[in-house]
Amino acid sequence: MSFSVQRLVIFDLGKTNAKMILREPFNDLTVNTRSRPNTVLRNGPYPHYDITGLMDFIIGALVEFSESGPIDAIMVSTHGAGIACMSDGNLAMPIMDYDFSGLDQSAAAYDAIRSDVTITGSHRMPRGLHLGAQLHWLMNTHRSKMRDVDQLLFLPQYWTYWLSGVATSEIAYASCHTDLWNFQTGDYLDLPTLDLNLPKLMPPFSQSGTNIGPLRDELCQYLRQSNPPMILGGGHDSTLALVPSILDHVEPVTVLSTGTWICVFALNVDQLPLDLAFGQMISLDPFGNFVPNIRFMGGEILARFSGLPEKSGLEPNPQKIEDIFDAQNAWLSDENGAAVDPSLIPKHRRMDLLSGFLAQATSEAMDAIGASGPIYIDGPFAKNSVYLAKIAHRQVHDANGSGLISGIERLLRS
Incomplete structure (x- = not known):
């Protein structure tokens, strides 16, 4: 400007x-x-x-x-x-x-x-x-x-x-x-x-x-x-948070915009998905470029389940609980696919377990849209140490939680 x-x-x-x-x-x-x-x-x-x-x-x-x-x-x-x-x-x-x-x-x-x-x-x-x-x-x-x-x-x-x-x-x-x-x-x-x-x-x-x-x-x-x-x-x-990564990189970059929604954006990809599986979508960035992306209500899921009152001291084996993810919902299930009531998990363990499950869902979402390269994350999940640790193998380079402000101010300098 x-x-x-x-x-x-x-x-x-x-x-x-x-x-x-x-x-x-x-x-x-x-x-x-x-x-x-x-x-x-x-x-x-x-x-x-x-x-x-x-x-x-x-x-x-x-x-x-x-x-x-x-x-x-x-x-x-x-x-x-x-x-x-x-x-x-x-x-x-x-x-x-x-x-x-x-x-x-x-x-x-x-x-x-x-x-x-x-x-x-x-x-x-x-x-x-x-x-x-x-x-x-x-x-x-x-x-x-x-x-x-x-x-x-x-x-x-x-x-x-x-x-x-x-x-x-x-x-x-x-x-x-x-x-x-x-x-x-x-x-x-x-x-x-x-x-x-x-x-x-x-x-x-x-x-x-x-x-x-x-x-x-x-x-x-x-x-x-x-x-x-x-x-x-x-x-x-969400798209304003993409601006620094768009303007400062020509190589593939992954951007995570987190809050009520966890939005995953694949920037500078070689090709667009030929078949949009459920939950995937295409949008345009502020400059009119195509951006494959996928989103799910990770923040809402975390808030809803982590705040439930405990029903008992029973705790399912965390090794046998896996995250089942689609664009509409995310929930916990056991090895037989049966739903597990999150309120059965003690509250002091629930936040960490759910954060780990949402990190796994995020990794699967990144794979689904072909997102690669360094990850830039903004929003409250940028301060969630369990979540960050679970996706650390994906090269998290920047987790300062200020994507929107950075994006707006980067626009002003462009």
Whole structure:
């Protein structure tokens, strides 16, 4: 990028928590951080995110951060599977929580019209993890309001639009298990069955990290500075974490982005998988390059099972427990394939055992997509010593847990 950023604010919107981070990139220094839950509201037509609460949170953090000095730029990073249906510059419908169970009721109908994996780049995922599934449900349950929609914004771009007033799209988000991108034609999918003209509804593409305009006047009034901060094009958290490895390597590299999901990315591979087995997918990185990847809910599995109360002192022989992995679930089984209740494992052993099982699942996932070379890992599993030890034979070179921040700041230096 052709501009200098001394003080950068990152709005990091995860599925569980929202953070505002004030950074000094050239000093590699985090100056201040604020956080709050990314609350899901249950009122209204369906579960949705607390957008007003997040707006107040952003404004409050910007006010506080600007008191210690001027803010040069603001960049947004969000979790996947979020889309904003807009009308005349405002939300026409609340932004849906992709875990909304009501989507199960229309799953069969959506499956009947969904494009093949060779077109979408991903197999069917649960509930609203495909934006196409969310739009299908909305068109069938709130058609009159959806008729008023004149623009669709991916979740990072909704927030950059709110900050800047400039509507954009972003290629990595568009291609990440959305069911809206056609990998055979390199363009948006035609969705006549949903009565949606995607090319007309989607704004132009802008690369993550690009200066798309200044902070709009209505928000500048809260800051104690004369010049407005630049608003940089937002992106998907998992793909932004890939940027340092993409820009700094030409040889094959494996990137693990960990949290609620463990996402495995194979960079600079010689060829794409010819047959996408279940759980594997193809997406595009922020620069439009193909990236084979695979993901499973490792963090959620670890949190769910490690926190279960103990039922007894019985402990299965850990040598006879193996991890069974697929894209939808992970669980423990004995040598006969029978499920083992994790609550039977003493709590002091459970975290280590589960971490080991998830490391094995990660290794199998890497093999499945042909990932090789040094491993760069970010997120909470970068501090899990048992997990790291189990994949150490795969040459873990970097486990500093700061992939998102490193990715964003590496973009600014490119």
